[in-house]
Amino acid sequence: MKIKFHTITVVAALAILLSGCSKSRPSSPKIPILFNDNWEFILSADSSEVFNPGSNLAWEKVSLPHTPRIEPLIVNDQWQGICWYRKDFVLPEDAEKQNIASRRYWIRFEGAMNVADIWINSVKKMHHLGGFLPFVVDFTKEAVPGQINHIIVKLDNTDNPITGPKPLKDLDFNTYGGLYRDVFLEIKNPDYITDPILEEIPGGAGIFVTYPEVSMERAVIRVNTHVRKAGTENANIEIRHRLVDGQQVLANVIVEAQNIAPLQSAATTATIMVDNPRLWSPKSPNLYNLVTEVYADGNLSDIDTTRIGIRRFDITKDHFYINGEETFLRGVNRHQEYPYIGYALSNEAQYRDAKKIKDAGFDYVRLSHYPHSPAFMAACDELGLLVLDAIPGWQYFNEDQAFQDQVIQTCRDMIRRDRNHPCVLAWEVSLNESWMPEPFIDRAVAAAREEYSGDQCFTAGWMSYGYDIYLQARQHRIGHYEKPEKPYIVSEYGDWEYYAMNAGLEQGKWKDLLPEERSSRQPLGAGESRLLQQSTNIQEAHNDNFNTPAFADGYWVMYDYNRGYTDDLETSGIMSIFRVPKFSCYFFRSQRDAEETSPGYASGPMVKIASYWNGQSNRDVRIFSNCEEVELKLNGQLISRQKPDTGRICDNLAHPPFTFHMGQFVSGTLVASGYIKGKPMASDTVSTPEAPAALKIILDESGRMPKAGVNDALFVYAMIVDKDGKPVQVNDIKVKFIVTGDAAIINPGSISLSEAGIATALIRIGETPGEIEITAQAVGLESGKIRMISY
Numbered sequence: 001m002k003i004k005f006h007t008i009t010v011v012a013a014l015a016i017l018l019s020g021c022s023k024s025r026p027s028s029p030k031i032p033i034l035f036n037d038n039w040e041f042i043l044s045a046d047s048s049e050v051f052n053p054g055s056n057l058a059w060e061k062v063s064l065p066h067t068p069r070i071e072p073l074i075v076n077d078q079w080q081g082i083c084w085y086r087k088d089f090v091l092p093e094d095a096e097k098q099n100i101a102s103r104r105y106w107i108r109f110e111g112a113m114n115v116a117d118i119w120i121n122s123v124k125k126m127h128h129l130g131g132f133l134p135f136v137v138d139f140t141k142e143a144v145p146g147q148i149n150h151i152i153v154k155l156d157n158t159d160n161p162i163t164g165p166k167p168l169k170d171l172d173f174n175t176y177g178g179l180y181r182d183v184f185l186e187i188k189n190p191d192y193i194t195d196p197i198l199e200e201i202p203g204g205a206g207i208f209v210t211y212p213e214v215s216m217e218r219a220v221i222r223v224n225t226h227v228r229k230a231g232t233e234n235a236n237i238e239i240r241h242r243l244v245d246g247q248q249v250l251a252n253v254i255v256e257a258q259n260i261a262p263l264q265s266a267a268t269t270a271t272i273m274v275d276n277p278r279l280w281s282p283k284s285p286n287l288y289n290l291v292t293e294v295y296a297d298g299n300l301s302d303i304d305t306t307r308i309g310i311r312r313f314d315i316t317k318d319h320f321y322i323n324g325e326e327t328f329l330r331g332v333n334r335h336q337e338y339p340y341i342g343y344a345l346s347n348e349a350q351y352r353d354a355k356k357i358k359d360a361g362f363d364y365v366r367l368s369h370y371p372h373s374p375a376f377m378a379a380c381d382e383l384g385l386l387v388l389d390a391i392p393g394w395q396y397f398n399e400d401q402a403f404q405d406q407v408i409q410t411c412r413d414m415i416r417r418d419r420n421h422p423c424v425l426a427w428e429v430s431l432n433e434s435w436m437p438e439p440f441i442d443r444a445v446a447a448a449r450e451e452y453s454g455d456q457c458f459t460a461g462w463m464s465y466g467y468d469i470y471l472q473a474r475q476h477r478i479g480h481y482e483k484p485e486k487p488y489i490v491s492e493y494g495d496w497e498y499y500a501m502n503a504g505l506e507q508g509k510w511k512d513l514l515p516e517e518r519s520s521r522q523p524l525g526a527g528e529s530r531l532l533q534q535s536t537n538i539q540e541a542h543n544d545n546f547n548t549p550a551f552a553d554g555y556w557v558m559y560d561y562n563r564g565y566t567d568d569l570e571t572s573g574i575m576s577i578f579r580v581p582k583f584s585c586y587f588f589r590s591q592r593d594a595e596e597t598s599p600g601y602a603s604g605p606m607v608k609i610a611s612y613w614n615g616q617s618n619r620d621v622r623i624f625s626n627c628e629e630v631e632l633k634l635n636g637q638l639i640s641r642q643k644p645d646t647g648r649i650c651d652n653l654a655h656p657p658f659t660f661h662m663g664q665f666v667s668g669t670l671v672a673s674g675y676i677k678g679k680p681m682a683s684d685t686v687s688t689p690e691a692p693a694a695l696k697i698i699l700d701e702s703g704r705m706p707k708a709g710v711n712d713a714l715f716v717y718a719m720i721v722d723k724d725g726k727p728v729q730v731n732d733i734k735v736k737f738i739v740t741g742d743a744a745i746i747n748p749g750s751i752s753l754s755e756a757g758i759a760t761a762l763i764r765i766g767e768t769p770g771e772i773e774i775t776a777q778a779v780g781l782e783s784g785k786i787r788m789i790s791y
Contacts, residue, residue: 176342280309309422331364393431430461627674742766
């Protein structure tokens with residue numbers, strides 16, 4: 001009999017565990033408290049004023065995630081400088097006041113850009129370098145339970161030679177600023193599970209889960225747990241692990257108690273056997289929850305819940321296997337920015353981004369070029385997106401030993417943060433597109449092995465020396481390709497080689513630029529012909545990747561994004577910066593087999609007509625589909641029923657496009673139907689539009705409803721349609737958005753220009769759940785209106 005597993009929240013697990021606890025117990029375990037509300041913020045203030053209680057500084061009330069400045073759509077002068085955050089907070093005090101003196105008080109910052117200095121109750125507690133990974137402040141000595149405590153955070157996001165990468169004026173992406181990720185307050189009882197970031201024990205702190213044996217018949221889960229005693233007396237510490245399905249216990253393992261002296265620690269190892277496990281894979285992202293409990297002298301002292309997925313990777317020079325099944329990973333690169341708010345995305349927005357990537361036909365995403373949000377990692381776990389987890393770096397190396405030490409520390413912190421995520425394929429402990437000396441590479445690889453021991457630690461780097469997996473962009477192999485002697489991933493393709501034929505590393509030294517109409521850098525509003533050219537480039541490059549032994553490739557890039565060194569968007573994305581799909585998005589969607597179906601993401605048979613079918617349309621109509629045949633009709637008359645295209649850029653594809661030669665343009669309606677084994681399985685319709693007449697509003701939820709109280713931001717689209725509701729792909733119509741209810745328009749001036757017939761507003765959800773109404777207006781067009789509910 002197969003055992004079925006589901007997820008369980010920390011709160012639910014805690015309720016189960018504490019349901020029988022006596023009130024006489026000294027203390028109960030504390031769940032981390034989200035610390036995002038009631039901050040104050042100011043730009044560029046003098047420190048003497050910041051620390052002066054009587055100063056008249058105009059602090060702004062904010063909540064997290066937060067960006068120092070709302071930027072324009074095209075960020076050609078990103079804010080850099082010093083900003084400050086502060087917050088007053090009261091630490092809870094138990095009625096019985098037992099063991100308070102032995103508690104630990106921590107504040108965990110998931111991301112703060114880029115150099116942080118922290119003061120708590122007037123004591124400087126930390127100076128931290130690096131904006132993409134967490135750090136933990138232990139303020140136990142300064143904490144005052146039951147009274148007001150005060151924290152001040154100073155952030156500096158100016159160019160830094162120790163953290164890198166190169167200066168913003170030369171950088172090909174923006175790094176933004178602020179407290180742009182979650183902050184948590186953690187209160188630990190005297191006997192507690194350690195934090196791997198805080199403890200600085202290579203591979204040894206916190207909870208670390210590995211899988212020594214994985215098969216369809218049986219899996220072995222190994223759980224290493226590190227605990228510390230902070231009280232004044234010895235205690236018998238017992239670790240209990242419970243594998244749960246909802247509220248049903250599926251496995252229960254107790255580690256023999258150890259007597260631990262004050263200020264000492266202990267490491268334990270537990271083994272859990274699971275018969276007939278449901279394994280994690282891109283097609284079946286099955287997750288379990290492992291509840292770990294710490295008992296001190298018989299009393300529950302700490303609890304943590306780790307979401308895990310059982311899987312095994314095997315990588316050879318020419319093949320890649322997940323749980324014994326050979327797999328090719330079709331993937332994409334992602335930058336984490338949103339328009340206007342930069343990196344300050346809510347966890348819900350992070351999930352929506354991951355969902356779009358999975359919906360587009362991808363099973364793998366390379367994090368470019370830094371660790372992304374913990375919420376994005378969690379979404380990849382849920383959706384079945386394998387991740388190449390990367391340290392910060394891009395075309396920059398510094399001989400300064402401090403820089404090299406900083407990079408090695410980021411390698412360690414990235415693995416400590418993400419090691420239990422089933423989605424992690426490999427660790428890119430390499431500076432992207434950067435020369436690195438071999439001893440430095442040796443240090444990075446050794447750090448990874450020390451942090452993640454065992455045969456499932458795979459390192460990846462863009463140099464062939466030292467790493468388990470060789471990363472190479474297609475533009476770098478053109479003209480000088482040699483078959484690699486180790487596992488190989490095409491890290492990037494489809495953009496630079498169609499833009500600058502020199503294929504070099506220095507973006508600023510452009511030469512041999514291709515004409516615009518041949519580029520893959522095409523904005524959404526570039527018109528049908530250029531969007532089709534982008535699709536052609538992508539098809540050719542993706543098809544060519546199969547001529548190498550690569551087991552994965554990553555298109556550059558998923559979403560258009562801002563660049564620090566030039567005054568335009570980088571538009572090679574298969575979606576616009578507003579997450580509106582281009583034709584090429586449907587090319588990738590068509591490469592997923594029709595037999596693969598899931599309620600969690602777009603799947604199954606599909607057909608998409610890559611045409612606006614207006615007077616300027618290409619007379620050769622291209623259709624993307626994963627069906628065996630496609631039938632096309634115009635105004636009800638059969639054009640033809642065809643097999644997929646053949647030829648040089650089709651021979652390696654799972655599902656080549658279908659091209660229909662129309663001869664001449666006739667206004668009307670195109671209907672494409674996809675057939676499998678002679679049966680119609682999917683269809684798409686495109687009609688010639690008439691003059692613009694109205695606005696139709698579409699809400700982009702992408703698997704997550706708008707959420708109040710968390711600084712959620714989501715896109716709302718105003719589509720321009722004719723009198724019959726057919727989309728009109730017109731550019732530069734000025735659309736004004738108006739919102740009522742507890743929400744606000746982030747767009748400067750609440751104005752957006754249409755692109756390919758769509759104007760977009762980025763909406764900030766407020767603090768109170770309830771109804772929100774959004775209206776879109778444009779001169780000469782009927783207004784659009786939509787109501788949504790935030791929860």
